Amino acid sequence: MRRSQHLLLETSYVPSGSEWLAIAGLGLGPVGLAFFLWDIGMKRGDIAVLGAASYAAPLLSTLVLVAAGLARPSWSLALACLLITGGAALAARDLWHRAP
Secondary structure, X not given: OHHHHHHHHOOOOOOOHHHHHHHHHHHHOHHHHHXXXXXXHHHHOOHHHHHXXXXXXXXXXXXXXXXXXXXXXXXXXXXXXXXXXXHHHHHOHHHHOOOO
16 A cells, blocks of 8 residues: 555656665765664674764764854754764663663
């Protein structure tokens, strides 16, 4: 049923040759590396720390966009960053109370 809804409501798109190269480059490069490193972290690392640290990704990417001039600083953006930081603190609350 979902497939038919997709076909009825959206226009199909087939990437061109250079777009397929870009897709493959992302998969073999930064995205593939990110998944590879995430897998290593999940298997060998501290999953609680990894989960709490993953909140930094949207925060850092937002700050980079503002620093690069591609996004404007605003109160709603500051609130979003504060909420992300709060989510990270909430996720890490058990880490603060661990025995050393």
